[in-house]
Amino acid sequence: MKLPSAVLLLRSHAARASWAVSDALIGPAILLLLSPFLLHQLGAAGFGLWALATAISGFGSVASLGVGLATTKYVAEDLGAGNRAAALSVTRTASTVALAGGLVFIVVLGLAAPALARLAFSRMGDPALVSAALTLGVALLVVQELDAVYAGALRGAQRFDAIGKIELSMRPLWATAVALTAWQSQDTVYALAAGLCVNLLKAVLKATWASSVLRGFCAKTTFDRGQFSRIFHFGKWAWVNGLGIVLFSVADRILVGALLGAADLARYSLCLQLTQFVHVVIAAAWQPVIPIVSGARIDADRLRQFKRLSLLGGAACLLPPLLVAIASPAILSVWVSPQFASENHMLVLGLFASAALLSFGVPTHHILVGLGEMRLIGIIAIVGGILNLSTALVFSAIGVGAFAIGRMVFALLTTLYFARLWQFARSRTRTAAAASDPTAPTAGA
Template identity: 25%
Template sequence: MKKHLVNAVYGVLDYGSYPFGMLLVAPIVLHKLGAAEYGIWMISTAVVSAGGIIASGFCDANIQRVAILRGIGATDSMVNSVRSMLGINLVLGITLTVASWIAASYAARHITVASFTPVQECLICLRIASLLILVRAIESVSVSTQRAFEQYRDAVQVSVAVRLLTLTAAALLVQSGHSVISILTGTAAFLISGTYLQFRQLWRLLGRPSLLPAFHPGETRSLLRLGIFAWVQALGGIIFGQLDRLLLGVYLGAVALAPYALCIQFAQPVFGLAASGLHFLFPYISGRAATVSREVLKRTVLKAFACNLLLVSGSAAMLLSFGPRLIRIWAGGAVAQSAAAILPPIVIGSALMGLGVTGIYAMQALGLFRMAACISLGGRAVMLVVMIYLLRHMGIEGLAISRVGYGSIALLVYLPLGYQLGIVRKKTVRASSLATACELHEGPRL
C-alpha cells in the first residue's frame, strides 16, 4: 500500500511540476521579452510537447509488455522489448523531427507576419523544438520502462529536476538580456542531460545489458500490434482536444474564446490529477493479470475506482466552490462574469473524464488497446457533431454543455471491462506460459 501511495504522489508531482512552475516564471519572461517572443516560446514548447506525445505513443504498449514479462520472470525478452521500443521510437522521432524541421520555415513566416520578431529568430526556435521531439521520443522509452517496474520515484525526480532547472534558467536568461533562442538552447541542454540520466537508471534497473536500439521480431510485432491503437488514441487526443477552441474562435471570435479557454485550463487538473495519480494501476494490473484470479482483479479495479471517485469528486467540488473567485482574481470581473455560466458544465465534463481513468488503465493493462481506442475516438467523433450543433444553437453555453456528454463517453469503457472481468467465473485462472499470458491479455474482441 505504501508503495502505491508513493507512486501516486510522484505521479501527481510529475503532472503538476511544470504548470505550477510556469505560473511563477511566465510573468517574468512575458515582461522581459514582450508578447511576441513569449508567444514564440509558447509555440515552440507546444511543438515539443505535441511532437513528443505523438512520437512516444507506442510507449503504453511498452509499459504493458514489460510489466507482463517482469511478472513471469522473462528477463531476456524484457530487454529485447525495451530495445525494440527504442528502435520504434527512433523511427517515429526522426520522422517527426524531419517533418517539423521542413515545416518550420513555412510556419516561421506566418507566425511573425503580425509582429516585429525576426523570421530567422522564430525559425531557429522552431528547429530547436523539432530536434527536441527526437530527444523526448528517446527519453520516453526509459521513463515508460521504469514505470513498468513500478519505479516512479527515480524517473519523476529526474523529470521534475529538468523542468524546474529549465524554467529557472529561462527566468535568469531573460533577466540577463538573452533571447528566446537562449531559453530553448538551455532547454535542449537540460533535456539531453536528463535523458542520459534516465537511461543510466534504466541500464542499472535491467542489470546493465546493452540498450542499443534493435528490432527483435517477436517483441516488435507485439509492441506494434497493440501500440498502434495507443498511438492513434494519443494522436486523436491531441487533435480532438483542440477542436472545441478552434470551433469557438471561428463561430464567435477570439473574445469569446478567452473565458472558455480559462475555464478549460482551470478544470483540466480534475482529470489530470486522477490520470497522473492513478497511473501506477496500469503497470500494477499488467504485471499481475496473468498470475491472479479474476476475482482478485475485480476487487483491485473496484478499490481503484473508489479512490478514483473520491479524488475526482473532491477536486471537482473544490473547483466548483472556489473556481469563480479564483477566475475573478486571475482574469478580472468581466471575464469572471462570462465564465460563471460555463464553468460548472466544463468542470463536470472534466470530472466524468476523470472517472474513466481507472477503466482506461485496466483495459490497457488487460491488452484491450483496440477497444479503448475505438471507444475514445468513436465517442469523440460523435461528440464533435454534437458540439457543432449546440454551438450553433446555444453559443458558448452549448459548447460547455457538450463537454458533459464528451466526458460521459469516457465511462463507456466500463462496459467491456465489466464483461472482461466477469466472463470467466472460475476462482482462479492462471497462466503457465508466456503464450497463455499474451492470450489472456488480449481478451475477446468485442
C-alpha cells in the first residue's frame, strides 16, 4: 500500500527526530528525578530560590535577539546552497550577538539584583540569598544562549546526533554535580554554581563539534554586518516570539514567587515540570522539520504535504499529554507524595489542558518557522504572553490556579497557526497558477 507523502516525509527523518527527542528528553527527565531530591535537601524555600534562578535564565532569548533559531535557519540555507563559509560566518556573528546581549544582562541585572531581592522578592526569603540566586541565574542565561547558538548551528547542519550525544553524556554529569553539592552543602547558591560550571563545559563541547562540522572556529567573536542583517531580519521576530515565550513560561514563575512566595512557587514549578516535560519532548521530535522546510523547494505539492503533516502530526501530538494527564495522580504520588498529588490534582489537570492544545500546534508552528513566518509567530507569542499574565492577575485571588487559566488563553491563541499555513498555501498556489498561465490578467491590466 502506498503511504501518504506526509508520512514518508516523517519516516525519512525518523533518525534525526529520535536524536532530537533524546536531546530534549534527557534534561527534563533528569530534572524530574532530581527535583524531589532537591526539594528534600534544600527545603521548600531553597527549592523556590532554585526555581527563581532557573526562571531568570529563561530571559536569554530576549537578551540575544533570538539568534539561536536564526542560526538554525541560515546554516541550513547556506549549507543547502553549498556555501559553508557563509554558514560559519553567520554562526560566528550569532555567537557574538548572544555574548554581547548576555553581558549587558549581567551588568544590568547583576547591579539591580540586591534591590530586586529587597523590593520585588521580599517574600522569597533572605535578600542576600535571593540576590545571589538572581546573579547566578543571569550567568546561566549567558551560557545557555551561547549553547543555543552552537546547538542551532548543529541543527542547521542536521547533526541532531551530535547534540544528542553531548546532552546524553553531560546531563547526568550535571545532575550528579548538583545533587552532590546540594547534599553536602544544603545550600541553593552552591548547587546553582555547580550546575553553571557543567553547563559551561557543555557549551564548549557543542562549540567544538560545530567548529568541526563547519570547518572553522565557531566561537570566534566577529561581527559581519551582512550576516547581522540576515539574523536581525529573521531574529527580530524570533526575539518578539522569545519575549512572548518569556511572558508565558518564565514571567509567570517570577510572578508566582513575587505574589505568593517561595512555597507556592515550589509547588507550581513541580507541577509545571511534569506538564512541560511532555510538551518539550513533542516539540523536540518536530525540530528536524525546521531545517527540512528551510532547505526545501516550496511548490504546491510540497505545501499540500505540509498541510497534511500539520493535521496528522497535530492529532498525534494530542495523545501523550492526554495519557500522562490521566496517569498524573499516580505519577505525582510516586514522584513527590500522595498528599502533594491530592492537593494539586486540579492544578495539574489545568496545566495539562493547555499543554495538550499547545502540542496540537507544534508541527504547524515548526513548519511556519521553516517557511520564515516569524512575524505572525512573534505577534501571537507576545499577545498571548500579555494575555497570559493579565488573565493570571485578574484571577490571582484563587492562587496558583490562575496561572493555569492564563496558560490556556495563550494556548487558544496559537490555533491561529493553522489559519496562516492555509493562507500561505493558497497565496503561493495562486501565484504559481498565475505565473504558469500567460493569458491571466496582470496586476496593471
